[in-house]
Amino acid sequence: MMLRRPLFWLILLLAAVFAWLPKHGNNVALREDLILVAVAIILTSNLNLMIGYTGYVNFGHIVFYGLGGYVGLYLMTVRSWHLIPAALTAGVAVSVLALLFGLGILRLRGAYFALATIGVLEAVQAFVSNFESWGRSTGMYVSFESYVPMGGPKHALWLTYFLIIGVMALSLMLSLGIRRSKFGLGLFAIREDEDAAIVLGVNATLYKAIIYSVSAFLPAVAGALMFFKNGMIDPSIAFEYMLSLEGIVMLMLGGQGTVAGSALGAGLYERLRSYLLTSPRLSAFHLVIAGALLLLVIRLAPGGLIGWLYRLVPRSREVIE
Amino acid sequence: MTDLLQVRGISKRFGGLQAVADVSFNLGEGEILGLIGPNGAGKTTLFNLVNGVFKSDAGTITFLGKDITGRSPDQVVHLGLARTHQIVRPLSGMSVLENVIVGACFGRENQSMREARATALEVLERVGLADRANSSARALTLAGKKRLEVARALAARPMLLLLDEVLAGLNPTEIGQMIALILSIRDGGVSVFMIEHVMQAIMNLSDRIVVLNLGRKIAEAPPAEVVKNADVVEAYLGFPDIVDKLRGAQ
Ligand SMILES: Nc1ncnc2c1ncn2[C@@H]1O[C@H](COP(=O)(O)OP(=O)(O)OP(=O)(O)O)[C@@H](O)[C@H]1O
Numbered sequence: 407m408m409l410r411r412p413l414f415w416l417i418l419l420l421a422a423v424f425a426w427l428p429k430h431g432n433n434v435a436l437r438e439d440l441i442l443v444a445v446a447i448i449l450t451s452n453l454n455l456m457i458g459y460t461g462y463v464n465f466g467h468i469v470f471y472g473l474g475g476y477v478g479l480y481l482m483t484v485r486s487w488h489l490i491p492a493a494l495t496a497g498v499a500v501s502v503l504a505l506l507f508g509l510g511i512l513r514l515r516g517a518y519f520a521l522a523t524i525g526v527l528e529a530v531q532a533f534v535s536n537f538e539s540w541g542r543s544t545g546m547y548v549s550f551e552s553y554v555p556m557g558g559p560k561h562a563l564w565l566t567y568f569l570i571i572g573v574m575a576l577s578l579m580l581s582l583g584i585r586r587s588k589f590g591l592g593l594f595a596i597r598e599d600e601d602a603a604i605v606l607g608v609n610a611t612l613y614k615a616i617i618y619s620v621s622a623f624l625p626a627v628a629g630a631l632m633f634f635k636n637g638m639i640d641p642s643i644a645f646e647y648m649l650s651l652e653g654i655v656m657l658m659l660g661g662q663g664t665v666a667g668s669a670l671g672a673g674l675y676e677r678l679r680s681y682l683l684t685s686p687r688l689s690a691f692h693l694v695i696a697g698a699l700l701l702l703v704i705r706l707a708p709g710g711l712i713g714w715l716y717r718l719v720p721r722s723r724e725v726i727e
Numbered sequence: 728m729t730d731l732l733q734v735r736g737i738s739k740r741f742g743g744l745q746a747v748a749d750v751s752f753n754l755g756e757g758e759i760l761g762l763i764g765p766n767g768a769g770k771t772t773l774f775n776l777v778n779g780v781f782k783s784d785a786g787t788i789t790f791l792g793k794d795i796t797g798r799s800p801d802q803v804v805h806l807g808l809a810r811t812h813q814i815v816r817p818l819s820g821m822s823v824l825e826n827v828i829v830g831a832c833f834g835r836e837n838q839s840m841r842e843a844r845a846t847a848l849e850v851l852e853r854v855g856l857a858d859r860a861n862s863s864a865r866a867l868t869l870a871g872k873k874r875l876e877v878a879r880a881l882a883a884r885p886m887l888l889l890l891d892e893v894l895a896g897l898n899p900t901e902i903g904q905m906i907a908l909i910l911s912i913r914d915g916g917v918s919v920f921m922i923e924h925v926m927q928a929i930m931n932l933s934d935r936i937v938v939l940n941l942g943r944k945i946a947e948a949p950p951a952e953v954v955k956n957a958d959v960v961e962a963y964l965g966f967p968d969i970v971d972k973l974r975g976a977q
């Protein structure tokens with residue numbers, strides 16, 4: 407039962423704190439900090455469904471976020487849709503596309519799959535950069551009219567913030583739900599030994615395609631929301647390869663395969679990155695530090711922070727999933 | 728005896744090597760059918776063809792009256808045909824219990840997590856791994872991993888179980904326990920098709936034995952006749968001690 411799992415309540419608490427802190431006292435700077443943490447958690451926890459649960463490394467996960475942003479902004483600016491239906495439609499459209507990609511590239515295993523995900527990212531970026539309706543390499547801008555139905559920009563930004571917090575909570579709930587389900591068990595079996603899983607009766611082709619598609623949905627919704635908030639999108643910011651890699655660092659740092667690990671790693675790394683990027687002396691080095699961090703984690707704590715906790719306190723496994 | 732499994736003219740070629748060549752046989756309901764042959768004879772490959780890991784180059788496989796030729800292993804296990812691996816393949820990062828729950832969840836009865844848990848506990852009890860349920864599958868001894876292979880396959884609630892050298896690497900006590908288990912499986916209504924190099928065991932357990940050599944079926948008969956078969960003795964000529972064991976088992 408979901409309600410008996412401590413993490414279920416912790417996720418709700420986290421979302422409530424995120425929603426309340428900046429709103430109380432109207433702290434816009436804090437809101438902007440927390441929105442980045444929330445997006446990092448959304449991307450990392452969905453990436454965890456592929457890497458941590460299924461054992462397939464996706465280097466191009468950011469493609470879902472960027473494409474979601476494009477579909478969302480296109481519907482809002484060109485088709486004048488409201489934010490919420492636009493974001494949901496972006497999620498559905500990108501998931502369907504992911505299902506098609508997935509059925510193609512998920513025949514590959516290991517390093518070949520990982521390379522193919524880079525190919526998907528490159529191909530989508532190249533396509534979008536030349537796609538007339540989406541503004542080619544200049545991208546799209548959110549016009550002022552888009553804010554009007556939401557009561558002006560100020561309200562629109564707060565609404566977007568709360569929606570992103572909601573998507574963050576949903577992402578973590580999704581991971582939590584899958585974790586103890588039969589579907590999740592099939593994914594774990596694939597991660598441990600795909601051929602053995604198939605002999606035991608797991609329809610690996612179907613399971614992999616479904617989880618690849620599912621892991622695209624909420625990041626795409628978040629992309630639509632975030633790029634609306636930012637007011638613009640173009641191919642270089644939508645498909646930032648570094649963000650994809652940093653997602654993997656966050657996941658390894660927190661502990662792949664665990665719900666709490668993906669959130670913890672995303673939160674810690676995002677705060678560290680913001681600090682480094684705003685520090686005049688260290689900003690040029692943030693990727694060096696990310697790389698060093700990844701090496702340290704892999705060497706010293708292959709299970710990440712949560713894996714380390716499990717070793718210190720074995721019983722924590724039951725509580726911190 | 729009605730036939731559970733009918734294999735007709737299946738073959739498998741790996742590059743220049745004909746691993747299985749035009750093999751046909753039947754397996755009856757409630758039967759224990761042995762499969763023997765020298766190393767590299769194509770026994771494991773034959774299993775891989777029957778449960779769909781490899782696609783046969785020719786021929787047909789019929790299980791419970793359904794043509795299963797070309798079906799994938801996950802579809803085959805849903806119909807009630809489960810197997811173990813000669814080289815054990817535990818899901819190492821998971822517990823022993825979880826491994827068996829996977830077998831139950833995705834087996835013939837497509838059980839829910841709750842049902843699968845009950846099934847898994849019952850099966851673990853049966854194979855003698857109940858006390859290891861919560862340890863990591865990685866931590867089991869070889870004998871433990873072989874039992875886990877059997878437990879996972881049994882949890883699928885199969886009608887037919889393929890056992891690939893489940894006795895290899897076990898000590899005499901463990902062999903005795905495994906043989907008792909195999910007999911109890913058959914008495915529970917599950918037919919068994921088993922590959923084994925431990926001659927004493929296969930001669931005593933099997934109702935009939937199929938002998939493969941260089942991919943071809945060279946004999947199919949009750950144990951007493953197989954050991955007298957000139958072709959079989961010749962196939963094992965390179966392995967004189969096995970010929971002795973064949974005779975000794977008589
Ligand atoms: N996937 C494969 N690719 C290429 N050759 C293979 C493959 N699997 C098996 N072979 C070859 O096919 C032949 C039959 O192998 P198989 O494993 O079926 O023998 P076996 O009778 O089970 O032997 P053993 O008693 O040693 O287990 C061997 O020569 C083996 O090297």
Ligand SMILES: [Mg+2]
Pocket residue numbers: 770771772813
């Ligand atoms: Mg073999």
